[in-house]
Amino acid sequence: MKCCARAIAHLYQRILNEETAQKIVVEVPSGKSNSFSLPFITEPTSKGAKKRQHSPEAWTVDTVGPLRAVAVLLLVGLTWLLANTFFGGESGSSVRHFFGSASKEPTPAEPRPRRYKCGLSAPCPPKHLAFRLVSGAANVIGPKICLEDKMLVSSVKNNVGRGLNIALVNGVTGELLDTKNFDTWAGDISELLKFLRPLHEGTLVFVASFDDAATKLNEESRRLFEELGSTAVKELAFRDSWVFVGAKGIENKSPFEQRMKNSKSSNKYEGWPESLEMDGCIPLRPPLEA
Secondary structure, eight states, X not given: OHHHHHHHHHHHHHXXXXXXXXXXXXXXXXXXXXXXXXXXXXXXXXTTOOXXXXXXXXXXXXXXXXXXXXXXXXXXXHHHHHXXXXXXXXXXXXXXXXTTOOOOOOOOOOOOOXXXXXXXXXXXXXXXXXXXXXXXXXXXXXXXXXXXXXEEEOTTTTOOOSEEEEEEEETTTOOEEEEEEEOTTTSOHHHHHHHHTTOOTTEEEEEEEESOSSTTOOHHHHHHHHHTTOSSGGGOOTTOXXXXXXXXXXXXXXXXXXXXOOOTTTOSBTTBOOOOEEEEEEEOOOOOOO
């Protein structure tokens, strides 16, 4: 690289020292104005010599001689080649640093946050089930029930409906037992009772509401949910949003429950509260002793 730079500098000095020039006389027809000037028009004179007199119809233009023209072409070509080598190759960064214009090294892209089962922000401990519940939004967007990164209930699976959407899961193995929807606005509540009464000990119950989950609920149905660990079902009212995870035979109240009251002053949608979303990790139950 240094040799090329010295060669270019030498050629440039030769061009600066070149004193000979070929002269071209440009004739201007009589009567035409010759008051304009060109930046490259020169009239070199030696010391003590008189300047050459020109008629109004002609003047002298100094042009590049053959040697000077070749030198200029070589200079342009070598400059382009040198610049392309400096800034187009792997050594570009070192050259830019040499000239004090080095840009900052590109920072590596930040790694995307790792995705865990059902979209949780952290993994569940061993022998725990990852879940996410999303209640329906108004009467438009259906609810979702995800367990261990598998969608059990969703509009895509075409197994959601108005009212209560329920998934039953084996609390020992995590195996899906059943999913069903119950219309608690205009349906028959006896269907829900038949579904909840025969549950076996340790069965996990996942519930997500859609539209209205409470109009048809009677005293027995609310009591059955209370036995599964619910505390909000007693006050569940028309178009409240509700998500809940309970279990048959639970000793304490379930920590996995949310309720959003239907209120004109705070509703996100006209006539409905906002959708609820809840996730977490549920411990698997040890096998029952025979």
